[in-house]
Amino acid sequence: MPETGLRCHLLIGPPASGKTTLARALAPLLTGPGEAPALVLSTDAIRAEVFGDAAVQGPWSVIEQLLHERLRAAVADGIPVIVDATHARRPWRLALTQALALPAPVEWVGWWLFTPLATCLEWNQRRQRLVPEAVIKELAAALADPHFGPSRAEGFAAVVALVPSHHASLEPVLAEELARLDQRIRSATNRERQVQRHGYSRLLDLERLLYLLRLLSRFPDLAANDPVTVAELEAIVSPLPEGDLADRAAALLRRLHGECYGDAAALRVDLAWLERQGFTAAQPVEAPIQLAPVPAAAGGVNGGLPPLGDAPVFVRVFTLLRHVLQQPFDRQAGSDLPGHLIQAMEEIPGAYLPGEAASLRKDLEKLLTPYGFRVRNDNVRHGYALGTAVLSAPRLREIHGVVKLAAGRLGDPSAQDLLIELDERLRWGGISPEASPPVRTYANHSVVDAALVRLDSLAADRHGYRQAEAIETAILEHRRVVLERYSSGASFPDSPVGELRVWPLQLIFHTIGWYLLYEEDAVAHPHGLIRTERLDRLALRRSESRNRRSDEAHQQAVERAGRLLHLSGGIYCGDDLGEQLALAGASAKTRTRHLVTLRFSCQGWAFAFIREGVLRFPIEHTRFSRPLPGDSWWRHPKAPHGLEPNPAGDSHPYPVELDLPPWTVRRDADLRTWLLGFAGGVRIEAPAALREEHQAKAHAILDAYGPVEVASPAGPPEETEPPVRFFPNRLRRG
Known part of the structure; x- marks a missing residue:
């Protein structure tokens, strides 16, 4: 046993790479004469024990619970353990090396089996339990990832690489590697003595922080305030998680990146640290990055650290990350981008020095691309923008003014919620929307007061009756809906009445109010009549989630409606489907005939x-x-x-x-x-x-106005009708 404590071993390799054979050869070499061999914990053996067959892929949580219980018991008894599983993905390895609390310090050694893929596929055919070839190839590719493949930085004291197919017998090779292990670990540990550790020195804590930042850059506040965001979040976790921001982030990160990143308590600490460092501020921050304190010792010992585990490197990289998050398109035409970024941050303590352009390029490559802050294979000359926060504070105030006008004068039912959210976010960032009067306004305004329409109208803006949002969702998801046109509403001779089964296409503001552009559902026919109707005359009775049409069919209907509106110069498209099809589908030359x-x-x-x-x-x-x-x-x-x-x-x-x-x-x-x-x-x-x-x-x-007065040659005009009565202006007083 090493002087630092118990040493345990993690086998790493794709299925059929020889891990079980290596475990059997390694176990007796880890203990002295007369002692029992090391304990081999195999996930396949646990599956066979629990489900009756190792091929049964039951709930992983059951397997994981038994694995952790037996690992803790062995560590408590001072018995070295070999964990026999693929561990092909980083979260699977971190779940043991850094996320799992053990009753005593453990020094983890990784044994990475570099068995060629062709050999794994060949050995797989000799196994009693065959693993699908696609699974073997997928896990082999994950291990080969240059950024997320196994490394000492994951908390290993050492990672030993072996190619089992190159050796007739494994015992001599393993014995030789074990004999060199103490010196190898000692040398690596001595090299890291100069590292200045901080609260995010462990790879697990660092990656959790980076994944949290990336998540918040896509979904600020993780709030599902519009149909598109709801759909994107539900594609990750459904139903949407509840709780505070940390709870919701934990659920999403677990699903996106792995269980080990979903510690809600740790994420609350991360969120507080990000706020203190100015990452959530709307205005650029020039205060230096303050390091988080080193937590109490947890997990293994002598584990390696990532490059950002050293405080000076962490400070300079997170200073850069904060800068590009807050000013994503900060660049100067004709200048070298790294040099420009260094100059932009030169007043911030801990940032890059003028001669560190090469270091900045390397940090960008290892930070922005692997963790999703920059699109892979994108031209670096485009900058390192996130796609969010792309406007300055004055421009954000202008957008607030436009949305406010749309919500107020135009009575846009969707803009009401957007205005509330935008107003809140700007104030969070210290931007006052009223700091300056708007530079533009609308003379037109909606004649419909959304607060005075029927409660179930599409135009109603009262909480709990936001049918406009349901229509927007139906448009985005190409759903068929059932509407009712109020019989009491104003109508033209060809206006439809009663129940309408339609495909909603767009919401349009025209002159005095908001209208729904839709295509009537023509059963057994490819096209229906294109119509518009004002929102306050309509109620949504049903949105048919099972009746959807393809993107192509929806796009064709929108394009046809667009051609009809263009030709009409307004929003009235008639009541004759034949006329619509003759015009919308005709060429420019033949259209003139219609x-x-x-x-x-x-x-x-x-x-x-x-x-x-x-x-x-x-x-x-x-x-x-x-x-x-x-x-x-x-x-x-x-x-x-x-x-x-x-x-x-x-x-x-x-x-x-x-x-x-x-x-x-x-x-x-x-x-x-x-x-x-x-x-x-x-x-x-x-x-x-x-x-x-x-x-x-x-x-x-x-x-x-009655008969026109005609002047008489003999005198003043004769009054054939009583004079027109003019009523006093009731607004005048006195």
């Missing part, structure tokens, strides 16, 4: 407004008048001014032509509101039906 030309002529003042809005309708289907002789107004050479003006003396000399879908000309309310807004400034010429409708509306407006 469009209807609206022609009207304008007075000068009206044309001045109309010609500025070249994108109100598709510019490729828009034609404006050329200027009259003597006109001095400016026009862009690419603007669609190609029509000849009307003959001289015409009261409306400027013609305009728009090629529009037939449904837009027949019934679109926005088109009519726009034309009527110019009153007598426009004269509709074609189609005749729209001209007659325009005239009828003008007469109806006049009729609303």
Whole structure:
């Protein structure tokens, strides 16, 4: 037994690499004459004992519990132990060398079997219990990982590499390795005496901290506040973990990286340390990294340390990591990136010195890429950004202002929650959203008060009735939903009523409110009618999780709807599926056969407004008048001014032509509101039906005011009807 305490042994190698044979040869060599051989703990033997057959892959927790109990008992009795299992992944090794509390100090030795893969596959065929070849190859690849393969830094006093297939007999080779082991461990331990240890010197503690930082960079606060984040987190752990931040992080890290990283108590300490060092601050921090205290001795003895186990290395690397987390795109065009980063951190004690660019490059390579802070194989000239925290504090204030306007003036039901979360996060980071007034605002606003609509409406914003979120989820997951259009809601002649079974496509803000763009579910047909309906007129009755369609089908429907909206110049797409398909699927050349030309002529003042809005309708289907002789107004050479003006003396000399879908000309309310807004400034010429409708509306407006008074030659006008009553302004006082 070594002077430092009990020595135990961990066998490492893929299945069929010769571990059990090595264990049998090694066990009698670890004790003196007359003493019982070392205890071999085999996970396969425990499986056979518990489940009746070593091939039965029962719950690992049962196997692990028995393994740990017997290991603790042997250590308590001073019996050396050989653990016979693959230990192909780092978390499996750390679970014993650093995570497991034992009743006495243990010096761990790793025996890494470098058996060639071809030999493992050949030996596997001779075994009574065959291991699938894919499993052998996967575990062999894990052991070959240059960053996460076995190393002394995992807490081993030594790692001995052997190739069993190179030796006819293992006993002489093992005896020779054991004879050299004490000197080998002593030399390694002496080399590490100059290392300045700290609270994260152990590899397990260091990696837990790095994995925690990476997790928080993807999911700040681990909060599932939107459907996409919920789906991503549920893909890791479902149902989502509960408890405080440390509890939730523990559940996620256990699933992502291994059980040994899921110590909630240790993670609470990690979170507190990160906060004290400024990692969670929104503003750049220039305070030096303060080392965590060295914990009380735990686990094994004489175990190796990772490079960051030395305090100066840890401080400089975590100073760099904090910098790139807070300023991920900090770079200067034309400059050497490592040199620029060194200069940016030069005022921080413990950071890189001017001549340490090579060290910085090496640390970046060993830190950012292996632990997920930089995409593998990415060009390092892109910088070392995390993809989060990419905006400065002023730009974040601007975004807050835009979201606030969307939540307030536009009444966006989804922006309400986003605004609350954004406001909270900015204040956490010490950024006051009200530090300066917004530089932009919206004149448009929603006419719908989300607090006054029906409780089950899609537009309601009251807690517990956020149906808009359910619609967003249905859109993202391509689900079919069942809606109800309120019979009491305002409607047009072709508005659907009652229950609607639809595929939701997008949420759209248009002029006065939020609308749902959807495709009707056309049973047994590939396409349904594209429609829009205002959210406050709809209620979600059911989201059908089993009825989903492919990404391709959803994308095609969205693209078809987009073409229809573009052609229409608004959100009304008619009520005829045949017309929609004829326009949405036609080529640009054949599409003109299905469009209807609206022609009207304008007075000068009206044309001045109309010609500025070249994108109100598709510019490729828009034609404006050329200027009259003597006109001095400016026009862009690419603007669609190609029509000849009307003959001289015409009261409306400027013609305009728009090629529009037939449904837009027949019934679109926005088109009519726009034309009527110019009153007598426009004269509709074609189609005749729209001209007659325009005239009828003008007469109806006049009729609303009663007969027109006609002046009499003999005196003042005669009143044929009672005078119009003007009501006093109730807002005026006195």
